[in-house]
Amino acid sequence: MLLATDAIVLHSMEYLESSRILRMLTREAGVQAVIAKGARRPRSRFGAALDLFAQGTAQILLKPGRDLQTLTGFDVARARGALAEDLARFTGAAAIADVLLRFAHDDAGPELFAIVVEALDGVATAPPGGARERTIGGIWRIVGALGFSPSLDDCSICHATVAVGEAVLFHHRAGGILCERCVGSHGGGRAIPRDALETLRLWLGGGEGASLSPREGRAHQRLLHEFVREHLADGRPLRAFDAWATDPADA
Numbered sequence: 580m581l582l583a584t585d586a587i588v589l590h591s592m593e594y595l596e597s598s599r600i601l602r603m604l605t606r607e608a609g610v611q612a613v614i615a616k617g618a619r620r621p622r623s624r625f626g627a628a629l630d631l632f633a634q635g636t637a638q639i640l641l642k643p644g645r646d647l648q649t650l651t652g653f654d655v656a657r658a659r660g661a662l663a664e665d666l667a668r669f670t671g672a673a674a675i676a677d678v679l680l681r682f683a684h685d686d687a688g689p690e691l692f693a694i695v696v697e698a699l700d701g702v703a704t705a706p707p708g709g710a711r712e713r714t715i716g717g718i719w720r721i722v723g724a725l726g727f728s729p730s731l732d733d734c735s736i737c738h739a740t741v742a743v744g745e746a747v748l749f750h751h752r753a754g755g756i757l758c759e760r761c762v763g764s765h766g767g768g769r770a771i772p773r774d775a776l777e778t779l780r781l782w783l784g785g786g787e788g789a790s791l792s793p794r795e796g797r798a799h800q801r802l803l804h805e806f807v808r809e810h811l812a813d814g815r816p817l818r819a820f821d822a823w824a825t826d827p828a829d830a
């Protein structure tokens with residue numbers, strides 16, 4: 580069947596002499612691998628449309644049971660060229676794409692698509708120095724949409740309401756914050772300030788956190804990296820995400 584759906588280019592590689600294989604996040608059919616035949620010919624009907632992070636309406640010839648579908652058309656609505664013009668924006672968008680390509684499947688629906696649109700637009704329009712923050716917030720929302728929201732109100736072990744003082748213990752394996760009683764009986768975890776908890780709640784609720792200092796930004800980046808590795812990763816490296824998450828540059 581021919582599916583017409585909004586789609587975003589998340590990955591692109593050359594294939595044979597003149598074609599391109601893409602992985603796209605679609606609104607209707609989650610992540611799909613598609614071949615764009617002839618896309619690298621000079622007068623290809625795809626033109627420059629298939630750039631990374633471009634969004635538009637894709638026509639995909641879907642054959643059930645196949646791993647590789649056929650892209651028959653792509654009309655760009657948003658090219659997101661701003662992502663390629665700035666390293667911090669680009670590495671942030673690449674980290675978002677990396678997480679999606681590994682953990683979203685063909686059953687991802689319109690809700691995830693809408694969150695990814697907002698995340699990429701947020702990074703593309705980030706003020707100078709703000710790309711990291713927008714990337715962290717975007718990936719937390721994606722993690723939430725994939726079903727891995729951390730527990731940020733109740734204790735992630737005993738489900739008691741947590742009285743948050745100046746700081747609270749965030750326990751990756753347990754999947755969120757701990758109450759005082761459970762802190763005593765469970766080792767590990769990372770103390771995070773009350774402000775950081777508040778920022779996490781805002782991000783997961785779809786809002787923007789207050790502007791972070793470079794140090795706070797790095798701490799949030801580390802927390803997100805640890806959480807993704809604990810809950811989503813399967814031991815294989817996430818190249819773009821890991822590179823972004825461990826980049827010490829203030830960007």
Ligand SMILES: [Zn+2]
Nearest residue numbers: 734737758761
């Ligand atoms: Zn508890």
